[in-house]
Amino acid sequence: MPRLRFNVAIMAIVLPALAAGIPAAVAAEDATEIEVIVESILAIDGDPAFGEYLGGECATCHRRSAPAEGIPQISGIDPQHFVHAMVEYREGIRTNEVMRTTAARLSDEEIAALAAHFTDRAAR
């Protein structure tokens, strides 16, 4: 992995982590490990049909048509951003309990399938 890209990638994790109220030291320590997982998931060719089924659970709270109060829109989301967020929830770095519990049962393949589904589709 090119050095420059790696540093940028770490910043991409640390900055949202700071915004989400995560202690910087913890975020920096975990950043390398998280980045390795994120890269390996992004390398998976996710199945959008499986992602569509799994994404039914997300649609209970995340509106397809527009962002809602307190809950972001994920239709059309950038895959890098989506996978980062899901891995941080799964590894217990992000704190929202609904998302932690949801992400905890997702395999790498399932996160890749969800990313393929959501990034694939415009809001409708």
Next chain:
Amino acid sequence: MTQKFKTSITRRHFGALLGAGAATLAMPAYLRAQGRPRVVVVGGGPGGATAARYIAKDSNGEIDVTLIDANETFTTCFFSNLYLGDFQSFDDITHNWDQLVANHGITKITAYATGVDRAAKTVTLDNGDTVEYDRLVLSPGIDIVYDSVPGYSEEVSEIAPHAWRAGRQTQILKEKLDALEDGQHIVMVAPPNPYRCPPGPYERVSMFAHVLKRKGFENSRIYVIDPKEAFSKQALFEEGWARHYPGMVEWYGPDIHGGILNVDAKAGIVETDFDTFEGALLNIIPAQRAGAIAHEAGLTNEAGWVPIDPYTMRSQEDEEVYVLGDATVAGDMPKSGFSANSQAKVAAMNIRGDLTDANVFPARYANTCWSLIETDDGVKVGAQYQPTDEKIESVSSFISQTGESDELRKETYEESLGWYDGIIEDMFS
């Protein structure tokens, strides 16, 4: 809640359903004989509306979907407590099925479904019509067992509302709440397990207290007469009541009140073995059972609920009938709108697998219940679930903690607002 698995669907059949095997066997018969296969959904709430929408949307017109509901509009039971607390208007929580008709070609029939002939595969309506189905979805919600509380009846519920099915009952309760004067009391009789929305009665108590406090009432009390020894999110509610409404809420479990002897709605009293409680507002929430059509269809157990196959949401009595939501025995899942919506997606997928060549993936379920204690003080409980041969089983769960920061509680409340918009779009768009 564990139940014996009893069904005509064999284990081998389940295995086949996970692949395309059963679907391809089932498909040609319908396509040859009848054109589009027909799915009839009875009940347009979070279970029924979601199932109808997902079947129609994801089958791209391959399946004919009819939704039967007795009403023209649907008022959600979830968030109806927030209407009582003036956080939502009645219009905010009232919706209709027009978009399902316009966007997905669903046929809406406004009639009360009175019965099911499972041999003929028809549903009978109160207008005399019958509707044929290849697969039936029943999502009838709950019926109130009025006589589970001595002295209570449907007639009495006009003056001492249960408001446990949203609509006119909710408005009666709101009118009576708003008419209270300082020094007048509220008596709630809470329901026994199992019932719709486990934290609901206690969120409602919080909303009652919110209204009384905002009016500056110092002499009114809210008495909760509970047949249960403990209740959902108890530590969170008790902490919130002590913090926001000190001295206003008095909760009595069965060890203290010793049993409810009689409700006299006209006199405004609830008599228990321990004492007689007097209130200008009585909110009596009796025991519950599956909606009437589940009983008419012969699908209920002795306790009045519908046993289902945890892998698919099929009735254990009839593999061509799926049952969703509060009416079912759903193992560890609570009776909630979120649960019904989650179960509906599993059923919709299996129905598409039955009737078309759609993929069927292994079922997974989820639920979260948010409750509001006071302005910007929201709490939540939730879990992920998986099917086993015995039941739908919790695999991981979470609950808000006592002593959380005001900031986190506000975030939790805002999240609940986002969820409401999300599930409404997921049901009705």
